[in-house]
Structures are given as structure tokens and as C-alpha cells.
Amino acid sequence: MAERSPWSNLGHFIHRHRRLEAFLDRILRPVERITKGPFFGCQMCGQCVLHSTGMVCPMNCPKDLRNGPCGGVGQDGACEVIPDMGCVWVGAYQRSQRLPWPEEIHDLRPPINWSLQGSSSWINALTGLDQVVGGCNGQPNSALSVVDNSTLEVLNDSAAEVLNDQEQ
Numbered sequence: 001m002a003e004r005s006p007w008s009n010l011g012h013f014i015h016r017h018r019r020l021e022a023f024l025d026r027i028l029r030p031v032e033r034i035t036k037g038p039f040f041g042c043q044m045c046g047q048c049v050l051h052s053t054g055m056v057c058p059m060n061c062p063k064d065l066r067n068g069p070c071g072g073v074g075q076d077g078a079c080e081v082i083p084d085m086g087c088v089w090v091g092a093y094q095r096s097q098r099l100p101w102p103e104e105i106h107d108l109r110p111p112i113n114w115s116l117q118g119s120s121s122w123i124n125a126l127t128g129l130d131q132v133v134g135g136c137n138g139q140p141n142s143a144l145s146v147v148d149n150s151t152l153e154v155l156n157d158s159a160a161e162v163l164n165d166q167e168q
Contacts, residue, residue: 007126015127028120046116047130052104054095059112061088066109 014021029044036042036057040050043059049066050057058066062081069089072080077090096105116124124130 011126011128014123015129021123021127025120025123028122029118032120032122044118044121045112046119046121046124047112048121048125049109051101052096052107052109054092054097054099054105056088056092056095058088058092058109064112065089066112 014024033042033044036048036050037044040055041057041060042048042050043057045057045059058064061070062079062085063070065088069087070080073087073090074080074083077086079085079087093105096102113130116129121130
């Protein structure tokens with residue numbers, strides 16, 4: 001049997017002791033809300049993916065999309081549901097390219113587990129609750145693995161056209 005890391009051991013211990021888990025959640029939840037809310041627009045989904053979305057909370061998308069834009073993004077990058085708002089995913093992509101791990105924007109994220117809404121994602125990550133997924137097991141981990149090279153070329157050409165139009 002593989003040896004667990006100290007963090008994994010701690011998370012397992014906390015998860016086995018429900019009262020401790022609830023106590024830590026009550027303490028950390030307000031700290032998380034105060035720190036992540038103003039800086040990243042965190043919506044406290046309980047399954048934080050800020051690290052892979054350019055430090056932009058995807059739960060600000062009016063359609064609650066966690067894996068990229070809906071396809072209704074305007075030429076100017078505006079949201080189709082709230083035209084006065086920029087598309088969350090345009091911002092996420094732009095900011096992700098400035099991070100040391102820009103490729104993580106292509107990671108596929110499982111559907112949101114709404115039962116974790118409002119809980120501390122820090123505790124959920126430590127205990128592994130944020131990793132529980134439904135029918136996504138065995139699926140690709142990256143959007144790039146399901147898109148062929150010709151599609152990528154078309155997407156890159158389209159993106160270049162949009163950027164050229166915006167510069168003019």
C-alpha cells in the first residue's frame with residue numbers, strides 16, 4: 001500500500017472526525033470568504049478551481065459554466081446573458097496566460113457538487129470532498145485531448161482574427 005502524504009493523513013483524520021471537520025469549516029469559511037471574495041470574486045462553491053482558471057472564479061458566469069465559454073461570447077468579449085459584463089472565461093483565459101501554469105486553463109473540471117455550496121473549499125480539498133465526481137470518471141483530463149489539430153488551427157486562426165479586429 002502506498003504511503004500517504006502528511007496532508008493526506010491530516011485530511012483523512014479530519015474527515016473521520018466530523019465534529020472537528022464542522023468546527024474547522026465554521027472557522028475557515030469566513031476567512032476564505034473575506035480573502036477570496038474581494039480579490040477573486042469567489043462565490044464559495046466549495047470546489048475551488050481558481051488556480052486553473054487564471055484566478056478568476058468561474059461561478060461568476062451567469063450560466064455557471066466551469067469548463068469554458070458558452071459560445072455566445074460577443075466579438076468584444078461581452079457575455080451574451082449580461083451584455084454589460086465581460087465573459088468570465090475571456091478574462092480567465094487572459095489571466096491564465098500570465099500564470100506559471102497556463103496549460104491548466106484546458107483542464108476539464110467535473111460538474112459542480114451543489115451540496116458543497118457555501119462550505120470551505122480549503123477543508124473540502126484537504127479532506128478530498130472536492131474530488132468526489134459523478135459520471136466523469138475515466139473521461140479526458142484536458143480539453144486539448146479531445147480536439148484534433150485541424151480544429152485547433154481553426155480556433156487559433158479565429159482568435160487571431162478577433163484580436164486583429166480589436167486592435168484596428
